[in-house]
Amino acid sequence: MEGAIDQAKMKFSRIVNSRSYTRFNQSQNPDGESSHVEVKLAVDGEEEMDGMEQEQMQRDTYTRPSRSGPWNKWRILVWVGVVLFIFCVGLLIGYSVHRKSEPATCSPGDGEIKHDPEDSPYQEIPPFYPPALDWSDLVKLLNDKLSSTAIKDKLREYSQVERIAGSPADNKIADNIHDIFKQLNMDPWVDEHYVKLQFPNSSNPNKVFFGEVEIGIPKGFLAYSETGRREGRVVYANYGELSDLQNKEYKLNINGSVVLMRAGKISMAQKVMNAAKMGAVAALIYPDPADYKTMSLDADLYGHVHLGSGDPYTPGFPSFIHTQFPPAKSSGLPGILAQTITANMAQSIFEKMKGEEAPARFKGALSSYKLGSESDKVAVAVYNNLADTKIHNVFGVIKGYVDPDRYVVIGAQRDSMTLGYAKSAVGTSLLLELAKVFTELKKEGYRPKRSIVFASWTAGDFGNVGVTEWLEGYWSSLDKKAFTYISLDGVVTGADSFKASASPLLHTLLQKTLGKVKSLRSNSSLLQVYGPRFPSLLTPMQMDDGAYPFLALSGIPSVSFSFVSPSNEQFLDTSLDEEEHLNRITEQKVVELSVKAAQVAGQMALRLIHDHIIKLDVSKYSDVIADHVSRIIQRVDTLKNDRVSKIELLSTKWLNAAKNSYSRAAASLNVDISNTDLNDFEMCRIINNRIMKVEHNFLSPYFSLRDVPFRHIFFGNGWQTSTDLENYLGDVHENKSSLNIDEVLNKFALLTWTIQGCANDLAGDIWSLDNEI
Numbered sequence: 001m002e003g004a005i006d007q008a009k010m011k012f013s014r015i016v017n018s019r020s021y022t023r024f025n026q027s028q029n030p031d032g033e034s035s036h037v038e039v040k041l042a043v044d045g046e047e048e049m050d051g052m053e054q055e056q057m058q059r060d061t062y063t064r065p066s067r068s069g070p071w072n073k074w075r076i077l078v079w080v081g082v083v084l085f086i087f088c089v090g091l092l093i094g095y096s097v098h099r100k101s102e103p104a105t106c107s108p109g110d111g112e113i114k115h116d117p118e119d120s121p122y123q124e125i126p127p128f129y130p131p132a133l134d135w136s137d138l139v140k141l142l143n144d145k146l147s148s149t150a151i152k153d154k155l156r157e158y159s160q161v162e163r164i165a166g167s168p169a170d171n172k173i174a175d176n177i178h179d180i181f182k183q184l185n186m187d188p189w190v191d192e193h194y195v196k197l198q199f200p201n202s203s204n205p206n207k208v209f210f211g212e213v214e215i216g217i218p219k220g221f222l223a224y225s226e227t228g229r230r231e232g233r234v235v236y237a238n239y240g241e242l243s244d245l246q247n248k249e250y251k252l253n254i255n256g257s258v259v260l261m262r263a264g265k266i267s268m269a270q271k272v273m274n275a276a277k278m279g280a281v282a283a284l285i286y287p288d289p290a291d292y293k294t295m296s297l298d299a300d301l302y303g304h305v306h307l308g309s310g311d312p313y314t315p316g317f318p319s320f321i322h323t324q325f326p327p328a329k330s331s332g333l334p335g336i337l338a339q340t341i342t343a344n345m346a347q348s349i350f351e352k353m354k355g356e357e358a359p360a361r362f363k364g365a366l367s368s369y370k371l372g373s374e375s376d377k378v379a380v381a382v383y384n385n386l387a388d389t390k391i392h393n394v395f396g397v398i399k400g401y402v403d404p405d406r407y408v409v410i411g412a413q414r415d416s417m418t419l420g421y422a423k424s425a426v427g428t429s430l431l432l433e434l435a436k437v438f439t440e441l442k443k444e445g446y447r448p449k450r451s452i453v454f455a456s457w458t459a460g461d462f463g464n465v466g467v468t469e470w471l472e473g474y475w476s477s478l479d480k481k482a483f484t485y486i487s488l489d490g491v492v493t494g495a496d497s498f499k500a501s502a503s504p505l506l507h508t509l510l511q512k513t514l515g516k517v518k519s520l521r522s523n524s525s526l527l528q529v530y531g532p533r534f535p536s537l538l539t540p541m542q543m544d545d546g547a548y549p550f551l552a553l554s555g556i557p558s559v560s561f562s563f564v565s566p567s568n569e570q571f572l573d574t575s576l577d578e579e580e581h582l583n584r585i586t587e588q589k590v591v592e593l594s595v596k597a598a599q600v601a602g603q604m605a606l607r608l609i610h611d612h613i614i615k616l617d618v619s620k621y622s623d624v625i626a627d628h629v630s631r632i633i634q635r636v637d638t639l640k641n642d643r644v645s646k647i648e649l650l651s652t653k654w655l656n657a658a659k660n661s662y663s664r665a666a667a668s669l670n671v672d673i674s675n676t677d678l679n680d681f682e683m684c685r686i687i688n689n690r691i692m693k694v695e696h697n698f699l700s701p702y703f704s705l706r707d708v709p710f711r712h713i714f715f716g717n718g719w720q721t722s723t724d725l726e727n728y729l730g731d732v733h734e735n736k737s738s739l740n741i742d743e744v745l746n747k748f749a750l751l752t753w754t755i756q757g758c759a760n761d762l763a764g765d766i767w768s769l770d771n772e773i
Contacts, residue, residue: 135610138446139516139603145437146598152591154429155421158414159579163424165197165415165459165466166389173414173428174392177456180432181396184439186454191393193469195311195319197462198223198304201383206339208284209379210234210352220300220340221384222268222285223462224312230281230337231379232257234353235372238362239264240271240285245278250359250371255279258378260349262288262364264570267544268340269307269332269463276334282380283338286346287574288364294569294585295576297347301340302417302461302573307717308332308709309549310468316706318473331707337382349378391458393466398438400450400609403685405481406692407451408608409556410434410601411467412488413460413546419578422571424460426590427488430598431456437602448609453482460489460546461573468549475705478554479696483616483688484608485550487560490572491597494565495520495586498530501541502559503551503695503715504620507534509604510559517599520592526600541715552710552717555696557616561600563593612678614688618762619670621694622663624714625755628722629659635729642733646741655752661759669762690762697758702750713754722751 163170174190181188200206200221208215235252238244240261245254259275263285272283287301306312311319312330347366355373363369400406412427419425435454442448459465471478484506502510511534514527521529531537541548547558565585571577582590607615632655639647669690676683699711700720710716718724725747731737763769 138441138606138610141441141444141446142437142602142606143599145440146433146595146602148591148595150436151429151433151594151598154432155425155579155591155594158428159419159421159425162419163415164199164417165462166391170415170458171392174394174456174458177394177414177428177432181394181435181454184396184435186396186398186435186439188394188396191395191470191473192321193311193319193391193393193466193473194321195389195391195459195465195469196313196386197389197459197465198225198384198386201385204383206383207381208339208341208345208349209381210349211377213352215348215378216341216345218300218339218341218345220302220342221382222272222302222338222340223304223384224306224333225272225338225382225384226334226336227382227384228337229379229381230258231377232281233372233374234258234260234284234349234376234378235280236260236350236353236358236362236370237275238262238358239266240274240283241266242274244362245274250356252371256281257372258282258284258380260284260286260346260372260378262286262291262346263301263340264288264291267307267542268301268303268338269305269334269543272305272336272338273307273332273334276336280336282336282378283334284341284346284349284378284380285338286341286343287570288346288366289343290364292343292570292574292576294581295343295571295574297343299575300342303340304461304463305334305338306330306332306463307334307543309464309543309553310472310709311465312463314469316472316704316709318469320473337380339380339382352376389459391466391469393458393470394456396435396454398435398442398448398452398454401447402449402681403688404451406614406688407453407482408605409453409455409482409485409550410488410605411455411457411485411546413457413466415458415460415466416577417461418573418575420461421578422493422582423490423573423577426492426594426597427490428456430488430491430594430601434598434602434605438605449612450609450614452605452609457546463544464546464549467546468553471549471554472705475554479556480692482550482554482556483614483692484605485547485556485558486601486605487545487547487558488597488601489546489560490562491601492563492582492586492590492593493572494569495563495589495593496566497564498526498537498561499539499564500537500559500561501539501545501547502561503557504624505557505616505618505695506559506604507538507620508617509607509615510534510561513600513603513607516603517596520589520596526596543710543717548710548715551695552712552715553705555699555712557695559604561597563597612684613673613676614691616691616694618666618691618694621698622666625659625662628714628726629655631726632722632729635726635733638733639729639739644732644739646739649741650744650748652748655748655755658752658756658759661756662762665759665762669764672764686764690764693761694758697761698754700750700754701757702754713751719747720750720754725751 158173161169163173178188178190205217206221207217235254235257237252237259238261240259245252254275255278257280259280261271261283268285271285275283285301287295287299289297308330312333313328314325315328315330317325350366350368350370353370353372353376355376356371358369358371410431412431413424414428416424431454438452457466500510511527515525517526519526519529527534541551545560547560550556550558569585571581586593633652636650636652673687676687678684698713700713703711703720708718708720710718711720713720713722728737732739760769
């Protein structure tokens with residue numbers, strides 16, 4: 001009896017200590033007396049238990065006779081007891097495993113929260129816990145939660161005060177946004193910078209004279225102008241584009257002159273820099289009624305002249321309080337006086353000017369346009385003050401549950417030199433509404449895979465200072481973590497059409513989103529109403545765009561968009577940027593259009609944090625590269641036909657090979673994505689790493705951030721860009737420049753290897769490279 005009981009105990013112990021999957025292996029014992037049955041048990045999946053190692057169970061075997069001996073009642077009772085005991089233990093183990101793997105989410109039946117992850121610093125969500133809602137339900141919930149009433153209330157609140165960067169009013173709004181993020185449990189934080197901003201001198205205002213006659217004392221100003229008084233003959237140069245200044249037909253002698261230009265087409269910083277390069281001593285910019293039809297002739301213009309972004313006195317470095325650099329200036333400062341004037345002031349100058357009549361394409365809606373003569377003397381006096389100013393960027397975050405260290409940034413500028421209703425009040429209102437909606441989605445049980453950071457920037461009117469200082473401060477890590485920026489600046493400036501600027505990586509996502517968001521006019525989509533061809537909606541991203549530093553400085557894919565008015569109804573950066581005017585040109589649809597803009601931004605962000613593979617289309621850059629390479633090859637072939645000296649030393653073979661390398665790498669990645677098990681956490685992360693590096697790898701690695709801040713070879717600014725090479729080759733063909741073969745070979749080499757390096761990184765592991773160079 002005792003032997004039978006001991007044997008049963010030993011067998012039971014071995015069974016309990018085995019794994020939890022079962023496989024039977026029956027084989028004949030060597031003595032031929034019994035068969036051998038091996039039982040293996042293993043759990044169906046692995047569970048994370050707050051960082052503790054998973055329990056490892058030992059495997060063992062047990063044997064039972066193949067030919068049973070006589071059964072007695074004690075033996076039967078022992079076996080019955082063993083079976084019952086095993087059943088009870090198994091039931092307890094199953095219940096325990098079920099409790100450990102239970103997701104921290106809402107019950108789908110009654111919506112009651114079983115566990116709120118915010119109650120504990122640890123997340124107990126399995127890596128690939130699926131969201132409670134499918135995509136269509138999730139989008140519907142997002143749209144339903146966007147409240148036009150809440151947006152209207154926020155617009156009323158943020159449109160009542162002037163809020164120039166660093167002012168008490170700006171700081172009060174920042175505190176308010178911080179409090180809202182805190183109420184939403186978004187772990188808000190503040191990023192402080194100490195920057196130099198330039199403001200008008202209230203006791204010594206800026207003035208403009210024609211000879212001895214005072215033309216006026218403008219209220220508007222251009223930040224970062226040189227200060228002092230300069231005098232020279234006045235020359236009218238249309239929009240101040242290089243083609244306007246360099247046209248030999250009109251024989252404009254800019255050297256030593258005061259250049260009068262009308263606003264529009266290019267930024268005010270570009271106009272002033274162009275004039276400075278031609279030798280001007282001062283620049284005057286006015287709003288022509290032909291371009292600003294809805295604005296009075298006495299309206300003032302505001303802006304800045306820094307051809308760059310960020311604090312121009314700490315170029316390439318963040319303006320933290322502990323940074324101590326020797327005095328420095330950005331190369332983007334033109335170094336001449338610059339001032340805006342009203343259309344009436346410009347009209348007064350034109351009426352006093354002599355010289356030739358301006359050509360037809362130079363004329364706007366004023367009564368007189370002259371090019372100027374030697375006797376037309378204009379003096380400009382600028383006495384702006386450069387002030388050390390403390391500014392605050394405010395952030396809140398909704399953390400992801402799979403890759404919390406990867407995030408989309410949604411941002412809006414809150415400051416303005418004017419009332420800034422369209423430029424900043426609308427964007428700030430939508431930023432807070434989207435933060436509230438995404439927080440509510442989380443409470444409903446949605447678990448985003450990646451994080452969303454909501455950012456309120458300041459000093460945007462001084463050249464994206466707040467944005468740029470943040471990017472410079474955390475540049476070394478942001479490109480590895482922030483994979484998209486969505487700008488809400490100026491998303492509603494009209495109602496007649498729709499325009500967007502974006503990295504090619506975001507074109508597909510933007511197009512599909514516009515195809516899903518319904519328009520106000522009908523049941524048709526925004527794409528159908530404002531398109532229907534998507535490329536017609538795209539415009540090049542300008543340096544003053546709040547999304548530009550993300551793209552060209554940090555190599556982070558970015559997008560900005562806007563419902564717009566016709567191009568001849570400009571009003572941003574003027575005193576007309578106020579509620580009544582925007583309501584009038586949108587036919588009282590500001591709130592409704594704001595809701596649509598929020599849907600576009602919200603759905604794009606939702607898609608980027610929802611899917612296993614980040615929705616950035618790397619194949620779109622194949623077309624961009626092909627277009628640039630094609631234009632370069634055409635220009636080289638033209639120079640060879642012109643038989644330009646030493647052009648035979650230049651080969652386009654390797655640049656073309658780099659283009660093909662990128663195309664193959666992009667195609668290979670798409671194949672890898674189609675063959676990937678989307679529940680394979682590690683493989684999805686590896687693929688996403690390859691996708692996230694693409695934009696950053698188009699920043700030329702051969703130039704320093706301080707010398708060339710916008711190093712992007714396609715969308716940047718400077719010597720390293722593909723456009724600069726194309727223009728240089730075109731100038732040689734038109735005899736505007738002579739061919740410097742060494743310079744051209746350098747441009748070719750650096751451009752080629754930047755593209756090839758991006759292709760190599762996109763291909764993945766080194767054994768996957770297809771490098772023909």
